[in-house]
Amino acid sequence: MDGVIRTERRAGWRLITLHRPDKLNAFNGAMHAAFAAALAEAAADPDCRAVLLTGAGRGFCAGQELGPAVMPTEAGPPDLAPVVEQYNAMIRRVRALEMPVICAVNGVAAGAGANLVLACDIVLAARSAKFIQAFSRIGLVPDSGGTFFLPRLVGEARARALAMLGEPVSAEQAENWGMIWKAVADEELMPAAEAMAAHLATQPTEALWLMKRAFDASAGNTLEAQLDLERDLQQEAGRGPDYAEGVKAFLEKRAPVFLGRRR
Numbered sequence: 598m599d600g601v602i603r604t605e606r607r608a609g610w611r612l613i614t615l616h617r618p619d620k621l622n623a624f625n626g627a628m629h630a631a632f633a634a635a636l637a638e639a640a641a642d643p644d645c646r647a648v649l650l651t652g653a654g655r656g657f658c659a660g661q662e663l664g665p666a667v668m669p670t671e672a673g674p675p676d677l678a679p680v681v682e683q684y685n686a687m688i689r690r691v692r693a694l695e696m697p698v699i700c701a702v703n704g705v706a707a708g709a710g711a712n713l714v715l716a717c718d719i720v721l722a723a724r725s726a727k728f729i730q731a732f733s734r735i736g737l738v739p740d741s742g743g744t745f746f747l748p749r750l751v752g753e754a755r756a757r758a759l760a761m762l763g764e765p766v767s768a769e770q771a772e773n774w775g776m777i778w779k780a781v782a783d784e785e786l787m788p789a790a791e792a793m794a795a796h797l798a799t800q801p802t803e804a805l806w807l808m809k810r811a812f813d814a815s816a817g818n819t820l821e822a823q824l825d826l827e828r829d830l831q832q833e834a835g836r837g838p839d840y841a842e843g844v845k846a847f848l849e850k851r852a853p854v855f856l857g858r859r860r
């Protein structure tokens with residue numbers, strides 16, 4: 598196994614590792630392509646029911662690789678729109694993955710790396726990790742959904758200050774602010790994240806996917822629209838074998854054995 602994105606197949610789930618440790622796993626074009634392929638492979642694998650994302654080395658991800666591809670030249674400023682489109686596609690792929698995406702933040706997450714974290718469903722972070730909206734430090738604006746996720750997670754006041762000041766947020770602070778699920782001791786990060794992935798891989802995957810859809814829609818919905826959506830999604834979940842199994846197992850006083858997928 599080599600390359601800038603590394604995938605390990607586990608029982609029912611996949612571990613995807615951003616792997617450019619000498620650059621704190623900063624993204625370049627090759628890494629975007631490999632990450633897209635890894636997510637597509639996970640999506641196409643009927644036995645894969647959860648994805649765990651982490652970074653190699655001492656960082657999680659330092660966002661865009663700052664190098665010639667994005668540097669102004671004597672000829673003029675770079676065209677950043679295609680670069681940002683790669684991040685947009687990445688965030689859409691993570692959100693559209695029909696299974697839980699867990700993020701194990703092993704170290705610093707900066708720029709688009711910090712916002713990739715926020716796009717994941719459940720985030721665990723090592724206590725030594727930190728989150729930096731580094732964009733203002735180089736004269737850019739938050740991208741990769743940062744201006745969408747951040748105010749929703751931590752509130753407008755904190756989101757604006759984090760974006761404008763570019764100050765690091767510790768894992769503990771991130772947990773206290775509701776930016777992530779939990780901060781854990783460094784040595785507990787991967788065991789805890791792997792146990793969570795293994796657990797989620799035994800859960801009703803289809804229902805978890807429908808939840809992702811509900812939460813995504815709630816950001817732009819009225820209560821009325823959201824209630825209607827919940828009704829429709831519940832109807833869909835209720836038609837699946839996992840609902841039948843869940844109720845049967847409850848009545849039989851045993852643990853359910855969920856199939857995960859209908860397709």
Ligand code: T3D
Binds near residue numbers: 662
């Ligand atoms: O085109 C566009 O830019 C639009 C797209 C925008 C999306 C974005 O993500 S913009 C934001 C880009 N990212 C950053 O601005 C973060 C840059 N990195 C840092 O500020 C710091 O590295 C960190 C705060 C993340 C960590 O600091 P520290 O002191 O722990 O590590 P370091 O020494 O700065 O970095 C270690 C190495 O990684 C170093 O290489 P060296 O000197 O050992 O050979 C450093 O150059 C390299 N590195 C870190 N981040 C990047 C990087 N190399 C290229 N690109 C990076 N983003």
